[in-house]
Protein backbone atom coordinates (compact mmCIF):
# COMPACT_ATOMS: atom_id res chain seq x y z
CA UNK A 329 0.00 0.00 0.00
CA UNK A 330 1.41 3.40 -0.94
CA UNK A 331 1.55 5.88 1.93
CA UNK A 332 -0.32 9.05 1.15
CA UNK A 333 -2.32 11.75 2.92
CA UNK A 334 -2.18 12.84 6.55
CA UNK A 335 -0.54 9.68 7.81
CA UNK A 336 2.31 10.01 5.31
CA UNK A 337 2.79 13.63 6.23
CA UNK A 338 2.87 12.76 9.93
CA UNK A 339 5.51 10.05 9.38
CA UNK A 340 7.55 12.27 7.11
CA UNK A 341 7.49 15.06 9.69
CA UNK A 342 8.59 12.63 12.40
CA UNK A 343 11.40 11.22 10.25
CA UNK A 344 12.58 14.70 9.27
CA UNK A 345 12.50 15.80 12.88
CA UNK A 346 14.52 12.80 13.90
CA UNK A 347 17.08 13.33 11.16
CA UNK A 348 17.38 17.02 11.99
CA UNK A 349 17.76 16.50 15.70
CA UNK A 350 20.38 13.79 15.23
CA UNK A 351 22.38 15.54 12.53
CA UNK A 352 23.95 18.15 14.81
CA UNK A 353 25.32 18.64 18.23
CA UNK A 354 24.92 22.04 19.85
CA UNK A 355 27.84 24.19 20.99
CA UNK A 356 27.05 26.89 23.56
CA UNK A 357 29.54 29.74 23.68
CA UNK A 358 29.34 32.52 26.29
CA UNK A 359 30.54 36.02 25.33
CA UNK A 360 30.52 38.20 28.47
CA UNK A 361 31.22 41.50 26.76
CA UNK A 362 29.77 45.00 27.11
CA UNK A 363 32.05 47.53 25.42
CA UNK A 364 29.82 47.91 22.36
CA UNK A 365 27.74 50.28 24.50
CA UNK A 366 28.14 52.34 27.67
CA UNK A 367 25.88 50.72 30.28
CA UNK A 368 27.34 48.16 32.61
CA UNK A 369 25.88 44.72 33.26
CA UNK A 370 25.28 43.12 29.85
CA UNK A 371 28.51 41.14 30.34
CA UNK A 372 26.52 39.10 32.90
CA UNK A 373 24.05 37.97 30.21
CA UNK A 374 25.60 34.52 29.64
CA UNK A 375 25.49 33.71 33.37
CA UNK A 376 21.88 34.88 33.71
CA UNK A 377 20.82 32.73 30.73
CA UNK A 378 22.66 29.66 32.03
CA UNK A 379 21.21 30.25 35.53
CA UNK A 380 17.75 30.27 33.96
CA UNK A 381 18.37 26.62 32.99
CA UNK A 382 19.57 26.78 29.37
CA UNK A 383 21.78 23.70 29.37
CA UNK A 384 19.22 21.53 31.21
CA UNK A 385 16.51 22.61 28.77
CA UNK A 386 18.63 21.89 25.70
CA UNK A 387 19.51 18.46 26.99
CA UNK A 388 15.81 17.52 26.91
CA UNK A 389 15.86 18.07 23.13
CA UNK A 390 17.80 14.97 22.19
CA UNK A 391 21.03 16.69 21.06
CA UNK A 392 24.50 16.26 22.42
CA UNK A 393 25.06 19.67 24.06
CA UNK A 394 28.59 20.97 24.58
CA UNK A 395 28.91 24.01 26.79
CA UNK A 396 32.25 25.57 25.88
CA UNK A 397 31.99 28.06 28.76
CA UNK A 398 32.77 31.75 28.42
CA UNK A 399 35.40 33.38 26.24
CA UNK A 400 37.65 35.74 28.14
CA UNK A 401 37.94 39.21 26.69
CA UNK A 402 40.58 41.80 27.44
CA UNK A 403 39.80 45.41 28.14
CA UNK A 404 42.55 47.47 26.52
CA UNK A 405 43.78 50.34 28.67
CA UNK A 406 44.86 52.55 25.80
CA UNK A 407 41.79 52.69 23.61
CA UNK A 408 41.00 56.26 22.56
CA UNK A 409 37.59 56.86 20.93
CA UNK A 410 37.51 56.97 17.13
CA UNK A 411 35.39 60.02 16.20
CA UNK A 412 32.67 59.59 18.88
CA UNK A 413 32.89 55.75 18.84
CA UNK A 414 34.09 54.44 22.24
CA UNK A 415 36.40 51.40 22.75
CA UNK A 416 37.03 50.55 19.07
CA UNK A 417 40.14 48.43 19.70
CA UNK A 418 38.55 46.54 22.60
CA UNK A 419 35.44 45.76 20.53
CA UNK A 420 37.52 44.86 17.45
CA UNK A 421 39.76 42.50 19.40
CA UNK A 422 36.85 40.80 21.22
CA UNK A 423 35.11 40.19 17.92
CA UNK A 424 38.24 38.76 16.36
CA UNK A 425 38.46 36.23 19.20
CA UNK A 426 34.76 35.41 18.94
CA UNK A 427 34.94 34.96 15.18
CA UNK A 428 37.62 32.25 15.51
CA UNK A 429 35.61 30.51 18.23
CA UNK A 430 32.42 30.48 16.13
CA UNK A 431 34.34 29.43 13.04
CA UNK A 432 35.86 26.46 14.93
CA UNK A 433 32.48 25.43 16.37
CA UNK A 434 30.90 25.42 12.90
CA UNK A 435 33.92 23.60 11.41
CA UNK A 436 33.53 21.03 14.21
CA UNK A 437 30.01 20.24 12.96
CA UNK A 438 28.11 21.98 15.76
CA UNK A 439 25.08 24.20 15.58
CA UNK A 440 26.42 27.15 17.54
CA UNK A 441 24.56 29.22 20.16
CA UNK A 442 26.36 32.45 21.12
CA UNK A 443 25.22 34.07 24.37
CA UNK A 444 25.95 37.82 24.67
CA UNK A 445 26.90 40.27 25.74
CA UNK A 446 25.96 43.29 23.69
CA UNK A 447 24.99 43.17 20.02
CA UNK A 448 28.37 44.38 18.72
CA UNK A 449 29.32 40.70 19.19
CA UNK A 450 27.32 39.81 16.09
CA UNK A 451 30.21 41.25 14.05
CA UNK A 452 32.50 38.43 15.17
CA UNK A 453 29.81 35.80 15.35
CA UNK A 454 28.50 36.30 11.81
CA UNK A 455 32.03 36.87 10.43
CA UNK A 456 33.26 33.58 11.99
CA UNK A 457 30.22 31.76 10.62
CA UNK A 458 30.81 33.25 7.16
CA UNK A 459 34.41 32.00 7.18
CA UNK A 460 33.02 28.46 7.12
CA UNK A 461 29.76 29.12 5.26
CA UNK A 462 30.21 32.07 2.88
CA UNK A 463 26.76 31.37 1.44
CA UNK A 464 24.96 32.07 4.76
CA UNK A 465 21.96 34.37 5.10
CA UNK A 466 21.14 36.54 8.11
CA UNK A 467 17.87 37.05 10.01
CA UNK A 468 18.10 39.97 12.44
CA UNK A 469 15.31 40.05 15.04
CA UNK A 470 15.53 43.36 16.89
CA UNK A 471 13.76 46.61 17.77
CA UNK A 472 16.79 48.30 16.13
CA UNK A 473 18.45 47.96 12.74
CA UNK A 474 22.01 48.26 14.15
CA UNK A 475 23.15 49.47 10.74
CA UNK A 476 24.51 52.91 11.68
CA UNK A 477 27.95 53.84 10.39
CA UNK A 478 30.27 55.82 12.69
CA UNK A 479 29.07 58.91 10.80
CA UNK A 480 25.31 58.30 11.09
CA UNK A 481 25.37 56.89 14.66
CA UNK A 482 23.71 59.23 17.18
CA UNK A 483 25.33 57.46 20.17
CA UNK A 484 28.65 56.30 18.74
CA UNK A 485 27.97 52.86 20.30
CA UNK A 486 29.20 49.93 18.24
CA UNK A 487 26.26 47.69 19.22
CA UNK A 488 24.18 49.99 16.99
CA UNK A 489 26.58 49.54 14.04
CA UNK A 490 27.22 45.79 13.78
CA UNK A 491 25.43 45.22 10.46
CA UNK A 492 27.27 48.11 8.79
CA UNK A 493 30.57 46.25 9.34
CA UNK A 494 29.22 43.19 7.53
CA UNK A 495 27.61 44.73 4.45
CA UNK A 496 29.69 44.74 1.28
CA UNK A 497 27.34 47.39 -0.11
CA UNK A 498 28.36 49.86 2.64
CA UNK A 499 32.09 49.42 2.22
CA UNK A 500 32.67 52.93 0.82
CA UNK A 501 30.76 54.50 3.77
CA UNK A 502 32.80 52.77 6.48
CA UNK A 503 36.01 54.36 7.79
CA UNK A 504 38.80 51.96 8.79
CA UNK A 505 38.35 51.68 12.57
CA UNK A 506 41.32 50.72 14.75
CA UNK A 507 40.82 47.11 15.90
CA UNK A 508 38.97 45.93 12.81
CA UNK A 509 41.72 45.39 10.24
CA UNK A 510 41.21 41.60 10.63
CA UNK A 511 37.82 41.68 8.92
CA UNK A 512 36.41 42.47 5.50
CA UNK A 513 32.70 42.99 4.78
CA UNK A 514 31.18 39.74 3.50
CA UNK A 515 27.37 40.10 3.34
CA UNK A 516 25.16 41.21 0.42
CA UNK A 517 22.15 43.37 1.28
CA UNK A 518 19.79 40.84 -0.33
CA UNK A 519 20.97 38.12 2.09
CA UNK A 520 19.61 39.95 5.15
CA UNK A 521 16.08 40.30 6.58
CA UNK A 522 15.06 42.30 9.67
CA UNK A 523 12.05 41.47 11.84
CA UNK A 524 10.61 43.56 14.69
CA UNK A 525 11.98 47.04 13.89
CA UNK A 526 10.45 50.03 15.65
CA UNK A 527 13.32 52.39 16.49
CA UNK A 528 15.29 53.18 13.36
CA UNK A 529 17.58 56.23 13.23
CA UNK A 530 17.28 58.62 10.23
CA UNK A 531 20.63 57.55 8.73
CA UNK A 532 19.66 53.90 9.13
CA UNK A 533 16.38 54.47 7.34
CA UNK A 534 18.26 55.88 4.36
CA UNK A 535 20.63 52.89 4.33
CA UNK A 536 17.73 50.39 4.47
CA UNK A 537 15.95 52.15 1.60
CA UNK A 538 19.05 52.79 -0.56
CA UNK A 539 20.26 49.21 -0.31
CA UNK A 540 16.77 47.76 -0.78
CA UNK A 541 17.08 45.66 2.39
CA UNK A 542 14.04 43.53 3.21
CA UNK A 543 12.63 44.46 6.63
CA UNK A 544 9.47 43.94 8.65
CA UNK A 545 8.64 46.54 11.28
CA UNK A 546 6.23 45.95 14.17
CA UNK A 547 3.69 47.81 12.07
CA UNK A 548 4.13 45.27 9.26
CA UNK A 549 3.57 42.49 11.79
CA UNK A 550 0.41 44.28 12.97
CA UNK A 551 -0.77 44.64 9.41
CA UNK A 552 -0.11 41.20 7.87
CA UNK A 553 0.56 38.96 10.86
CA UNK A 554 3.64 37.03 11.89
CA UNK A 555 2.78 34.00 9.73
CA UNK A 556 2.96 36.00 6.51
CA UNK A 557 6.10 37.81 7.70
CA UNK A 558 7.85 34.47 8.21
CA UNK A 559 6.68 33.12 4.85
CA UNK A 560 8.04 36.18 3.09
CA UNK A 561 11.28 36.14 5.09
CA UNK A 562 12.02 32.52 4.26
CA UNK A 563 10.92 32.90 0.63
CA UNK A 564 13.22 35.88 0.26
CA UNK A 565 16.23 34.07 1.73
CA UNK A 566 15.78 30.43 0.80
CA UNK A 567 13.83 30.22 -2.47
CA UNK A 568 16.83 30.55 -4.74
CA UNK A 569 18.72 27.96 -2.73
CA UNK A 570 18.76 26.23 0.63
CA UNK A 571 21.60 27.66 2.67
CA UNK A 572 22.72 28.10 6.27
CA UNK A 573 20.83 30.60 8.42
CA UNK A 574 22.45 32.87 10.97
CA UNK A 575 19.85 34.17 13.43
CA UNK A 576 20.87 37.21 15.44
CA UNK A 577 18.23 37.67 18.13
CA UNK A 578 18.30 40.82 20.28
CA UNK A 579 16.10 40.27 23.34
CA UNK A 580 14.84 43.88 23.00
CA UNK A 581 12.81 42.71 19.97
CA UNK A 582 10.30 41.57 22.61
CA UNK A 583 8.02 44.02 24.32
CA UNK A 584 9.66 45.49 27.46
CA UNK A 585 6.83 43.99 29.55
CA UNK A 586 8.33 40.56 28.65
CA UNK A 587 12.01 41.49 28.46
CA UNK A 588 12.59 44.41 30.85
CA UNK A 589 16.23 43.56 31.65
CA UNK A 590 17.87 45.11 28.61
CA UNK A 591 19.76 48.33 27.82
CA UNK A 592 17.67 49.93 25.05
CA UNK A 593 14.02 48.83 25.55
CA UNK A 594 11.41 50.15 23.12
CA UNK A 595 7.66 49.91 23.68
CA UNK A 596 5.41 48.02 21.29
CA UNK A 597 7.53 44.90 20.77
CA UNK A 598 6.93 41.27 19.88
CA UNK A 599 4.50 39.22 21.93
CA UNK A 600 5.71 35.95 23.38
CA UNK A 601 3.77 34.04 20.73
CA UNK A 602 5.12 36.10 17.83
CA UNK A 603 8.69 35.59 19.05
CA UNK A 604 8.25 31.85 19.45
CA UNK A 605 6.51 31.56 16.07
CA UNK A 606 9.57 33.18 14.44
CA UNK A 607 11.94 30.70 16.04
CA UNK A 608 9.72 27.66 15.36
CA UNK A 609 9.60 28.55 11.67
CA UNK A 610 13.37 29.00 11.56
CA UNK A 611 13.86 25.62 13.19
CA UNK A 612 11.48 24.01 10.70
CA UNK A 613 13.68 25.05 7.77
CA UNK A 614 16.35 22.66 9.10
CA UNK A 615 18.92 25.30 8.05
CA UNK A 616 19.73 27.09 11.33
CA UNK A 617 23.49 26.99 11.69
CA UNK A 618 24.45 29.71 14.23
CA UNK A 619 22.36 31.90 16.52
CA UNK A 620 23.14 34.84 18.80
CA UNK A 621 21.04 35.72 21.83
CA UNK A 622 22.16 39.15 23.00
CA UNK A 623 21.45 42.19 25.19
CA UNK A 624 20.14 40.43 28.32
CA UNK A 625 21.34 42.81 31.06
CA UNK A 626 20.52 41.51 34.56
CA UNK A 627 21.92 44.63 36.25
CA UNK A 628 19.24 46.84 34.68
CA UNK A 629 16.35 44.76 36.03
CA UNK A 630 14.23 46.33 38.77
CA UNK A 631 13.87 43.00 40.59
CA UNK A 632 14.96 39.37 40.73
CA UNK A 633 11.71 38.45 38.94
CA UNK A 634 12.59 40.72 36.03
CA UNK A 635 15.99 39.05 35.65
CA UNK A 636 14.36 35.63 35.72
CA UNK A 637 11.61 36.49 33.25
CA UNK A 638 14.01 38.09 30.74
CA UNK A 639 16.57 35.28 30.98
CA UNK A 640 13.80 32.64 30.98
CA UNK A 641 12.47 34.15 27.77
CA UNK A 642 15.96 33.89 26.26
CA UNK A 643 16.01 30.18 27.16
CA UNK A 644 12.58 29.68 25.53
CA UNK A 645 13.76 31.41 22.34
CA UNK A 646 16.91 29.29 22.10
CA UNK A 647 15.07 26.02 22.87
CA UNK A 648 12.45 26.83 20.26
CA UNK A 649 15.15 27.51 17.65
CA UNK A 650 16.53 24.09 18.39
CA UNK A 651 13.28 22.19 18.10
CA UNK A 652 11.23 22.59 21.26
CA UNK A 653 7.64 22.64 20.05
CA UNK A 654 4.28 23.68 21.43
CA UNK A 655 2.81 20.37 20.33
CA UNK A 656 5.07 18.14 22.40
CA UNK A 657 8.31 16.42 21.49
CA UNK A 658 8.44 14.19 18.42
CA UNK A 659 8.58 10.49 19.27
CA UNK A 660 12.01 8.90 19.17
CA UNK A 661 12.51 6.98 15.91
CA UNK A 662 11.92 3.48 17.32
CA UNK A 663 8.64 4.49 18.90
CA UNK A 664 6.91 5.71 15.75
CA UNK A 665 3.74 3.61 15.76
CA UNK A 666 3.21 1.21 12.89
CA UNK A 667 1.16 2.56 9.99
CA UNK A 668 -1.81 0.36 10.96
CA UNK A 669 -1.93 1.45 14.60
CA UNK A 670 -1.47 5.01 13.51
CA UNK A 671 -4.36 4.93 11.05
CA UNK A 672 -6.50 3.64 13.89
CA UNK A 673 -5.36 6.45 16.15
CA UNK A 674 -6.12 9.00 13.46
CA UNK A 675 -9.65 7.63 13.08
CA UNK A 676 -10.36 7.97 16.80
Ligand SMILES: NC(=[NH2+])NCCC[C@H](N)C(=O)O
Nearest residue numbers: 447472476483485487488592
Ligand atom coordinates in the same frame (compact mmCIF):
# COMPACT_ATOMS: atom_id res chain seq x y z
N1 LIG B 1 21.84 46.41 19.87
C1 LIG B 1 21.14 47.43 20.34
N2 LIG B 1 20.42 47.30 21.42
N3 LIG B 1 21.25 48.57 19.66
C2 LIG B 1 20.62 49.79 20.03
C3 LIG B 1 21.01 50.90 19.08
C4 LIG B 1 20.37 52.21 19.43
C5 LIG B 1 20.68 53.32 18.44
N4 LIG B 1 20.10 53.10 17.17
C6 LIG B 1 22.19 53.54 18.32
O1 LIG B 1 22.74 53.31 17.25
O2 LIG B 1 22.83 53.91 19.26
Ligand SMILES: [Mn+2]
Nearest residue numbers: 471472578580
Ligand atom coordinates in the same frame (compact mmCIF):
# COMPACT_ATOMS: atom_id res chain seq x y z
MN1 LIG C 1 17.99 46.25 19.89
Ligand SMILES: [Mn+2]
Nearest residue numbers: 447470474578
Ligand atom coordinates in the same frame (compact mmCIF):
# COMPACT_ATOMS: atom_id res chain seq x y z
MN1 LIG D 1 20.51 44.91 18.46
